Amino acid sequence: MRVFGDAQSGNCYKVQLLLRQLGRPFEWVPVDVLKQETRTPEFLALNPAGQVPLLVWDDGRCLPESNAILLHVAEGTPLLPVEPWTRAQVYRWLFWEQYQHEPTVAVSRFIVHYLKNPPEQAERLAGLQARAHQALRLMTEHLQRQPFMAGSAYTVADIALYAYTHVAPQGGVHLDPYPALRDWLARVAAQPGHSRMGE
Amino acid sequence: MRVFGDAQSGNCYKVQLLLRQLGRPFEWVPVDVLKQETRTPEFLALNPAGQVPLLVWDDGRCLPESNAILLHVAEGTPLLPVEPWTRAQVYRWLFWEQYQHEPTVAVSRFIVHYLKNPPEQAERLAGLQARAHQALRLMTEHLQRQPFMAGSAYTVADIALYAYTHVAPQGGVHLDPYPALRDWLARVAAQPGHSRMGE
Numbered sequence: 001m002r003v004f005g006d007a008q009s010g011n012c013y014k015v016q017l018l019l020r021q022l023g024r025p026f027e028w029v030p031v032d033v034l035k036q037e038t039r040t041p042e043f044l045a046l047n048p049a050g051q052v053p054l055l056v057w058d059d060g061r062c063l064p065e066s067n068a069i070l071l072h073v074a075e076g077t078p079l080l081p082v083e084p085w086t087r088a089q090v091y092r093w094l095f096w097e098q099y100q101h102e103p104t105v106a107v108s109r110f111i112v113h114y115l116k117n118p119p120e121q122a123e124r125l126a127g128l129q130a131r132a133h134q135a136l137r138l139m140t141e142h143l144q145r146q147p148f149m150a151g152s153a154y155t156v157a158d159i160a161l162y163a164y165t166h167v168a169p170q171g172g173v174h175l176d177p178y179p180a181l182r183d184w185l186a187r188v189a190a191q192p193g194h195s196r197m198g199e
Numbered sequence: 200m201r202v203f204g205d206a207q208s209g210n211c212y213k214v215q216l217l218l219r220q221l222g223r224p225f226e227w228v229p230v231d232v233l234k235q236e237t238r239t240p241e242f243l244a245l246n247p248a249g250q251v252p253l254l255v256w257d258d259g260r261c262l263p264e265s266n267a268i269l270l271h272v273a274e275g276t277p278l279l280p281v282e283p284w285t286r287a288q289v290y291r292w293l294f295w296e297q298y299q300h301e302p303t304v305a306v307s308r309f310i311v312h313y314l315k316n317p318p319e320q321a322e323r324l325a326g327l328q329a330r331a332h333q334a335l336r337l338m339t340e341h342l343q344r345q346p347f348m349a350g351s352a353y354t355v356a357d358i359a360l361y362a363y364t365h366v367a368p369q370g371g372v373h374l375d376p377y378p379a380l381r382d383w384l385a386r387v388a389a390q391p392g393h394s395r396m397g398e
Contacts, residue, residue: 048337049295061284065298068290075283084274085260091267096248099264099297138247 002027004046004054008114009033010106010163011066012053013197018070018159021193022077029056034114067094070156079156089150093157101139104132106164108171125172132173136165140178147187154191162188167197201226203245203253207313208232209305209362210265211252212396217269217358220392221276228255233313266293269355278355288349292356300338303331305363307370324371331372335364339377346386353390361387366396 003019003026005012019026031037031052038050047054047064055063055073063069071094074080081087108128111121139161142149149157166185168175175182188194202218202225204211218225230236230251237249246253246263254262254272262268270293273279280286307327310320338360341348348356365384367374374381387393 048340049299063287063291065291065294067294068287071290072283072287084271088262088267088271091270092262092264095264095266095294095297098294099301100248102298103302141247 001058002029002056004029004031004043004056005052006031006033007198009052010109010167010197011051011102014066014159014163015053015055015069015073017163017195018073018079018156020195021159021191022073022079023193024073067098067156067160070094070160074156078153079159081150081153081155086151086153086155090155090157093149094160097157097160100131101135101161102164104128104135105168105171105173108132108173109164109167110171112172113167113170129171129173132168132171133177136168136173136175136178136181139165139184140181143180143184147184154188158184158188163197200257201228201255203228203230203242203255204251205230205232206397208251209308209366209396210250210301213265213358213362214252214254214268214272216362216394217272217278217355219394220358220390221272221278222392223272266297266355266359269293269359273355277352278358280349280352280354285350285352285354289354289356292348293359296356296359299330300334300360301363303327303334304367304370304372307331307372308363308366309370311371312366312369328370328372331367331370332376335367335372335374335377335380338364338383339380342379342383346383353387357383357387362396 003015005016005028007030016028031043033052037043038052044050046056046062049064051064053066053069055069063072071080080090108125111117111125115121146152148154149161162185165181202214204215204227206229215227232251236242237251243249245255245261248263250263252265252268254268262271270279279289307324310316310324314320345351347353348360361384364380
C-alpha cells in the first residue's frame, strides 16, 4: 500500500507510526501541503477533500482521514481493543483529538512553524494557544488517573494524540506545566517499534 | 441509560435519532448550552470537556463525543457494518463530519439561529458559510455516485451527517444548489423509525 503524506504533518505521522509499529510494509509518497500539492486535479481525484494522509491500495481504493486510517489498519491488533467499553474510549479520544486538540494544538504549530508567525495572525494565534492549553490540561488531568488515554494499555488513541502533542512547543505551546503529560509522552516514545516524526 | 442533551443541538439529535431507531429506551436529560449548563461543576465532573451529548449509564459510566456514542451504540446492528471496507467508509465520514462539516455548517447555524446573527460576526459568518458550501458540494458529488454516505446501505454515517445538513438553511446555507443532497435527506427521513429534531 502507499501512503501519500507530508513528513511535517502530525496527521500523516500518525499513519506512518502505526504502520511501522505493526511492521506493515508501505511506500511513502511525499506530498508538500505548503506547495499546494494536495490541491492538484490529480490529487483531488484521489481525495476530493484535498488532504493528506491518504492510504491507497494497489487496487486503487483510497482511504482519507488519519483517524479513520488508524481504526481501519489497527483492527485485529492489540492497538484497537475489542472489549466494547475500552474501544468506546478509543473512539471518544479520536473524535476529541480531531475536534478540540488538532484545531488548536496543530493549528498553533502551523502558524508558528510553517507560516513563520506572521504578525497579522498574532491575535488568532493567541486565542488558539489559550484553547490548546485547555486541551492539554484536560489530557493531563486524564493521564493523572491512568497510564494511557483509553486505559491501561497503549492504543491508537495514544498514537493520534501523541502526534501533535509532542511537537506542541513548535507552536509556542509549552509543556512545562504538564508533568503527567510529559511522562505519558515518554511512555509512548518507549513503545516497541516507536519511530520519530520525520525519520 | 440517560442522554444529557440540548434539543436544538444536532450533535445531541444524532444520539436521540439512533437510540429511537434502534428501539433502545433512554431518559433524556435536558441541558441548555446557551445558559452555560454544560459549564457547571456538576456537569464538568461528568464530562470535563463541557459538552453534550453525554451518555450516562446507571452504573455511572459516561461516554461523551456524539460520533463515539454512535459507533459504540450501533455496534452489532446493521447501522454499523462489519465488513472492513464499508466500515472504514463509516469511520471516514464520521471524522470528516467533525472536522469539516460540523465546524462550518453547524457553527453557521449557531451564529444565525442561536446568536441571532450579530453584526460583529458578519465577516466570520461569511467565511464559515463559504466553507459550509464547499463541504455540502463534496457530499453532493459523493451522493451522486451512491445512495448513502458509506455505500448502498443506511449507516450511522448518514445519521451523523443528516443532523446538521437538514437544518443548514437555519444558518443561511441553502440547499437549492444540491438536488442529490436533498434526495439523500429525503431517503434518510424515510428510514423506519426516523424521528425529527426537537420532537
